[in-house]
Amino acid sequence: MQAIFFDLDGTLSDRNTAIRNWLVGHTERFRLPDTYGPRFLELDDFGYCPKSELIPQLVQELGLPHDPAELLADFSARAFAAPVPMPHAYAVLDGLRSRGVRLGIVTNGWVEAQTQTLRGLDLPRRVDDVVISGAVGFSKPDPRIYMLALERLGVEASGCWFVGDSPRNDVWGPQQVGMRAAFLQTGHALSGQKPDAVLRDLRDVPTLP
DSSP: OOOEESSSSSBBBBBHHHHHHHHHHHHHHHTTOOTTTHHHHHHGGGGSSOOOHHHHHHHHHHOOOHHHHHHHHHHHHHSSSSSOOOTTTTHHHHHHHHHOOOOEEOOOOHHHHHHHHHHHHTTTGGGGGGEEEEHOOOOOOSSSHHHHHHHHTOOOOOEEEESSOOOIIIIIIIHHOOOEEEEEESSSSOSOOOOEEEEGGGGGGGGGG
């Protein structure tokens, strides 16, 4: 094994918990109804729904008197201010590096938001490289982002694993360029994709062949 590449949200970062924690304060600050949080999580779709669409829809659905721009500004300012690591993330990363395995992170998202999460979790010093889609101009599952990640670490696809929770972005996508894919079941379910391994949690990563 030459290297392992990780997704960020839902893989190294427990985004679901971070959003739930933010929603507690968010609903209190704006005195939102009890139905707001569960509906937010449902529409959020593990982060795949743009909040610029989600929040106005929520305001309309629930008949809220709030300005969607104010609610959106609260999300932008606070939602990822206190990111939460996925269980066992630090131990797994540190253990792999001690074995000489090169590590990378490949994530979709805006540079500012993803950098806030990365720094909040102290991940940059634990890996060898980070590729953020907003910085490079193309996103998973575009083959170019995986090829760029491989090139930047100087490794071959056949000697690498990709670990993530998105069936399309973290399983199907990496496999198209010759990487093996390990699926972490924290988000969308598989829908025809065939990962090379299915993980119970991150502790299974060091056992990958």
